[in-house]
Each structure stands twice: as structure tokens, then as C-alpha cells.
Amino acid sequence: MAAGDLFFRSITELNELLVSRTLSCEELTKAYLERLESQGPKYNAVATVTRKSALESAKAVDDDLKRKRLRGPLQGIPFGAKDLLSYPGYPTTWGAKPYAAQTIDVKATVLSNLEGRGAVLVGKLAMVELAGGGGYEYASASLFGPGRNPWSLEHWSGGSSSGSGSAVAAGLVPFALGSETWGSILSPSAYCGITGLRPTYGYASRYGAMPLSWTMDKIGPMCRSAVDCGHVLQVIAGADAKDRGSSGKSFYYGPEYVGELARLRVGFNPVDFEEWAEPALRPVYAAALDVFRRLGPAFDVTTLPEMPYASVAGTVIDAEAASNFESLIKSGQVDELADPYQAAGLKVALELKSTDYLRAMRIRGRMQEELSPTFRQLDILITPTLTRTASRIDLPIRRSSDPGTDRPKDRGLTDLGALGNLLGWPALSVPCGFADGLPVGIQLVTRPFNENRILALGAAFQRETDWHLRKPPSAT
């Protein structure tokens, strides 16, 4: 087996090599540690390599495997975690200079869960400072420098889970954990050509994670395939009394229980793919939709009612982030952030009134009332994950809300990113092609606690395509 191939194997393939004793966990862990150390800097992807604890864990896994103590598909699999998840004995920087030397003597619940199943933490991964709270303008808004995209080092890896996206895409880790408040798992997944799952709000514990927005933060897997995402979610999901947002539910990965894909009803809107998406992406989406149609689901055109989705999401995040970082803002240390636009955003967020926040939360309640029934008629919504490919790292990050952007009159489902995060809906982004040499992602969204549906459809798409198997040219 060529070493390069090893780094792009799926979780189950790697686990088979370990269980069959073709490879020891220590050998696999050392190989990934060396790769993280040698190639991580190329992408600004790594915060801390956890070499010592990883090798100790790997030896324990080898001992278990020797004694046939099998713990499931993640046993012995190295992984990385966004540097907002704390792990005793190592820094937890939150990607921000004011916290560069911070250590937190707590092991995040999701990391405990993964270690309990034998997964091996090999590194903490770079991120946008404070997960982007306050709003940032440049890819360089990070203690670790701009996240570089393995498909083009001059382009951004996306954020705020930048290192998680580029590390998985470049084969530096078999999978990683990211977090999403509004776009931070799905965006880097789409930009880097990997598969990312934003779980239902409350499925995976946030205990030990940096809080940005208590009512919107989610932890989720970033992997090579939908199948891998299912395996990881099964381990990280579950009740946790230490997280007030915990749903108390566990997740069993069983895509086979979804039934025939031909019985699913999929909502979509052509305007998202043919008008909102930039011209270079449109043929990619047309081909991807053809694949989904061939899989058999019925497609219905649908649209979202006119509501202030982005303004509600922005106000909720601003108000909760300002409360979380009040002491940072008031102390003036906020000015140490790399992106002055973001520092200003946090300062201004502190000026929000309680009535502004409550108004946003009341409108959010109305959205829940009016839009939760969407999934009585439809099983899954499909839209572009993003309507454009990654920005260049030396230019301001482009957003569809930028002034001057040509906006079609019909909103279609373009606000699904804000809405899905506000209502805690799960979403999966799968790579579906390339435009101008950069990856393109398509997102599948479903009702809360029904991840198996989107994982089943995503996996079926990945059986028909090979976009998720492509290796970036920079990954040697």
C-alpha cells in the first residue's frame, strides 16, 4: 500500500487494517503525527500537535486490540479537533491572540466520548478567532494566519472551522471535529471538498467548548464521506447534564432504516442553483441534481416565506457573543484580535439593547411556528451549500449580502443557512464537483433528529460519484 493512499482511506477501511493487525495504532498515529507536523504549516491548519498524549492513547488501543477488546469503527482512528474544544495539558487558544496561552483543565465531552471508543486525538486544529463572533472580513482573522485551501493555497479554506476543513481535505487527519453557529462546519466543508455534518442542536454536547452563542452553537464531524460522518456522530451525540442545551438524545447510525430513497420527498428551488449560484457553479449543480433525481426521490419546488432570517441570526449571535466576551471587550483586549472589523463588531454588539435581542428571539419563535411544519410535506431540502467557491485569501471574504451583489428577486431557499441554524435543523454538505478548480458543495437539510435521512441520501450520492475521493494537488 502506498503511504499516500493510507492517508485518504475511510474510517472503516483504517479500522479494518487495525483490527486485522495489518497496522498497529501506534504506527498509524505516528504517521499522522508526522504528516500533521510536516504538512500542517503549509495550510496554517494546526494549532497544537498532541504528540505525547496521542502516543500514550495509541499504545492503549494496541493493547485493547491485542486482547480483542473491540470498541467500534473509530477504535484506533487518529483525529483532529477545532481549537475551541478544551483538552487538559494542551493550550486551547480559541484561535485568538488574547487567549494564545490559555489552558483549560477540562476535557470536552465530545473528546471524552471519542477517546472512550478508542479514537486518538493527534492535534488541535486552527480556527478563525473566537469562531468569527463579531463578523470578520479577512481570512487572516486567526491567530494561526489565513486558512489555506488544499485545492489552491492562494484561496481560503473557509471558516470558522478552517483547520478542520483543510486538515481533512489534505489527508492530515482521517476526520475532525468542527463547530457551527452559522456556517462554520458547512462552509469549510464545501470550500475544501469534504463532507461535513451539522447535527441537530443539542445532539452533541458543547461542554468544554468555547461558547459563542448558547442557543445556536453545535459541534459536528468533518469527514471524507457521509458514512464516516454517521460513525462519528453516533459516538459524539448523547445526553450530557453538563450542557444545558443537551437534548438528552443519543444517535444510532442506521441509514438502512430510512427505507427506499424513492419514497423521499425533496424540496428545492431552481432559482438557488440557476440564479443565486455564480455562473461557474451552475453546470456543476445541474449535474449533481441529475444524480439526485436518478436516485429516485420526488422533487417539489418550494420557497421560504419572506422573513428577516439573516438579521435575526445576526442579532442573536451578536447579543450572545457580546455577553460571552463582555470582559474581553471592556478590557480593551479585544483590540488584539487580528481582524479590526471583527473587534469593532464585538464592541458594537455590546451596545445592543435587551429589547433588540428579545425581538429577534420572538421572531425566531414565529419562524419555528411557521416553518417547522415544512417537514410534514417534505423530508429533505436541497440547496447549494454556498453560491460561490472560496475567496482568495488576500481579498475580503465575499458574501451574498455584500452591497453591489446582483440579487435575484426570488429568494428561493437561500436563507436556509440562517434558518437551519436558528431552528437547530441538521444539514449535510457533500462535495459535488469543481468550478474554476475549486470544490463545490451541495447541502441536504432535514427535520431535527433525522440525520439518518440526509446521511442515507448523501451516501447514495457518494456511491454514484467520486468527488469525495479526489485528492488535492497540494497533498503529497
Next chain:
Amino acid sequence: MIDPSNKRVISRREWAAIAGLITSSTTLAAQQSTDPSARNYLEEQRNANARALAELESFPLEASDEPIFGMVVR
């Protein structure tokens, strides 16, 4: 906020990398401080917030509309 006990598990190389990051990190604010056309970021962010709040205020709420507290997912 450095816990000295952590030095047992963090290698010298890792600490050196972190220290390097701290010293080499130059904020964009510092880079742009010499720019005569420096932007007023606070003003830009206030304007963005004002636009968002105006949109929220124009949304017709009713007395029965309660905040979403504690029930993010239904």
C-alpha cells in the same frame, strides 16, 4: 493563564511554536494604522446593526409571539 503543570505534557517544540505565534502576530489594525484612508470600523458595524434592527422592527409581532427560550428544537 498558563498552568505550569502543563509543561509536563507540552513539548518544547510546541511551546516554541506558540510563543512564535504570539510574537509574530501583527494585527491588521497595526498594519492599517499608517493608511491615511483608514476606515471607521465602528461606524461600519453600527450601520450594519442599524440595518438589521430596522428590518426586525418592521416585522409585525403579535402579543402571542414569545421568545424561543429553551426550545430551540421542536
